[in-house]
Each structure stands twice: as structure tokens, then as C-alpha cells.
Amino acid sequence: xxxxxxxxxxxxxxxxxHAHAQLTVVSGTGADAxxxxxxxxxxxxxxxxxxxxxxxxSFGGARREINWDGVPSGFAAPNNLPANFFNVNSPRGxxxxxxxxxxxxxxxxxxxxxxxxxxxxxxFSYSATFSVFSPQRLFTPLGSNIYDVNFYIPGTTTPAAxxxxxxxxxxxxxxxxxxxxxxxxxxxxxxxxxxAVSSGGLSFVGxxxxxxxxxIARARVTLGNAILSPGVVDNNTSTxxxxxxxxxxxxxxxxxxxxxxx
Numbered sequence: 001x002x003x004x005x006x007x008x009x010x011x012x013x014x015x016x017x018h019a020h021a022q023l024t025v026v027s028g029t030g031a032d033a034x035x036x037x038x039x040x041x042x043x044x045x046x047x048x049x050x051x052x053x054x055x056x057x058s059f060g061g062a063r064r065e066i067n068w069d070g071v072p073s074g075f076a077a078p079n080n081l082p083a084n085f086f087n088v089n090s091p092r093g094x095x096x097x098x099x100x101x102x103x104x105x106x107x108x109x110x111x112x113x114x115x116x117x118x119x120x121x122x123x124f125s126y127s128a129t130f131s132v133f134s135p136q137r138l139f140t141p142l143g144s145n146i147y148d149v150n151f152y153i154p155g156t157t158t159p160a161a162x163x164x165x166x167x168x169x170x171x172x173x174x175x176x177x178x179x180x181x182x183x184x185x186x187x188x189x190x191x192x193x194x195x196a197v198s199s200g201g202l203s204f205v206g207x208x209x210x211x212x213x214x215x216i217a218r219a220r221v222t223l224g225n226a227i228l229s230p231g232v233v234d235n236n237t238s239t240x241x242x243x244x245x246x247x248x249x250x251x252x253x254x255x256x257x258x259x260x261x262x
Contacts, residue, residue, distance in 0.1 A: 062251060073110070077119065078115055097148045102143070107137075150217075160252035163212055167206070171199070173237070178242045191207070225240050
């Protein structure tokens with residue numbers, strides 16, 4: 001499916017005054033990774049930085065990416081992923097939080113633990129429920145279907161913001177449920193953006209500021225309407241289980257303006 005581009009508006013408080021920011025939404029679905037790739041590539045181009053990643057998912061200082069696949073086996077299922085893994089172990093400027101009990105990255109066939117793929121360690125049915133965009137690992141919070149992505153200057157405790165953020169979702173079955181909610185530096189909401197139904201396939205939602213302002217300080221992601229748990233089975237109607245794959249976001253900065261003035 002070709003990517004869909006929509007426009008939204010948000011008000012950001014900057015240096016004591018109000019600035020009118022235009023946000024562009026890039027979204028789409030695909031039955032598999034090949035079908036969703038044009039949407040992902042459109043968002044990559046919107047953020048800039050080329051196609052070859054440097055250390056810690058850096059693309060020339062323009063954007064960062066997390067695809068989970070490089071997470072060591074010791075931090076993957078059945079073990080939990082530290083909330084600050086992508087700001088300490090692999091410093092990409094992201095610290096996670098959740099009202100649940102933690103985070104987990106799914107197993108890979110290369111893991112010595114021999115755990116089933118795609119969170120089949122939580123409930124075996126999940127091995128046949130979810131597909132992947134970038135093989136083989138996926139990501140989920142535990143004990144909740146909500147998590148926050150907080151931005152920092154990579155490898156530091158300095159709060160930061162980005163001018164774009166996007167997520168790949170797998171198996172979105174219900175409309176107006178799975179979403180990304182963005183907040184500015186003052187914790188004011190910038191907007192809520194819903195993932196389109198993919199029913200066994202993949203969905204993408206990405207949002208960026210047209211003026212280049214690093215406005216987005218936090219992203220809250222809601223995955224479906226249920227929590228991955230033993231005995232909780234996705235049935236495409238009342239119970240919609242969703243997990244995440246790739247994150248794509250611009251380089252976190254502590255500067256307010258894209259031209260470097262603070």
C-alpha cells in the first residue's frame with residue numbers, strides 16, 4: 001500500500017511564546033515487510049540521513065533507528081530488557097517507561113535459550129499471531145499495553161526532543177485503538193495518531209514537524225486493547241493483541257530550534 005500523508009497542527013510553547021507547528025503524518029499498512037517498506041522509506045526520507053547506519057543506529061546526525069534485532073540474547077526472552085538499554089548499553093537517546101512491570105524483546109533462533117519466537121514464551125499461540133518487519137525480534141511492554149518513549153541526548157541524562165517519531169506495529173485488528181500520542185517539552189499533547197488495521201500484517205505510523213522544530217519530547221504508545229499474558233489469545237474482534245517492531249526518530253537534541261539557536 002502506498003503511504004498516506006496527512007497534515008495536523010499543534011501549538012508548542014517556545015521561549016515563553018506560542019509557535020504554530022504543522023505536523024505531517026505518514027501511515028500505511030502491508031501484508032508483509034516488502035509491502036510496508038515504501039511507507040517506512042518515505043518516513044526515512046522525510047527525516048533524512050541516508051540509508052547506511054553508523055554506530056548506535058545513527059544516520060549522519062539526522063535520525064536514529066531501533067529494530068531490536070541486535071539486542072543480545074541475555075536481554076531477550078525470557079529475560080527482560082532494561083528500560084534504559086537504548087541510552088546506556090546502546091546509546092540512542094531513548095529511555096522507556098510503562099505503568100506495567102517491564103519490557104521484553106522476543107527471542108531469536110540464534111538464542112541459546114531456545115525460546116519460541118514472537119513472544120511464544122508468554123503464550124504459545126503468539127508464535128503464529130505476529131509477523132515481523134525486520135527479523136526476528138519484536139518488542140512489548142509487560143503487564144500493560146502502554147509504554148512511553150522518552151528522549152535524551154544519547155548516552156546522557158540531558159532531556160531532549162525530536163522532530164519526528166514513527167513505529168512499525170504488527171497485527172492491528174481494530175481501528176482507532178493502537179496509537180501514538182505525542183507530547184511537547186511542556187508535557188502538552190501535540191496529537192494522537194492511530195494505526196490502520198492490518199489484520200495479521202504490519203502497520204506504520206510516523207509523525208514529523210515540517211518546520212524542523214524539535215518539538216516532540218515524549219511519545220506514548222498504546223498497543224491494541226489487551227495485554228500479552230498466558231491464556232490471553234488474539235481473536236481479531238474483542239481481544240486485539242499488538243506488538244511493536246522498528247522505531248524511527250530524528251536525532252534527539254536539547255536545542256529548541258532546528259537552526260541551532262536556543
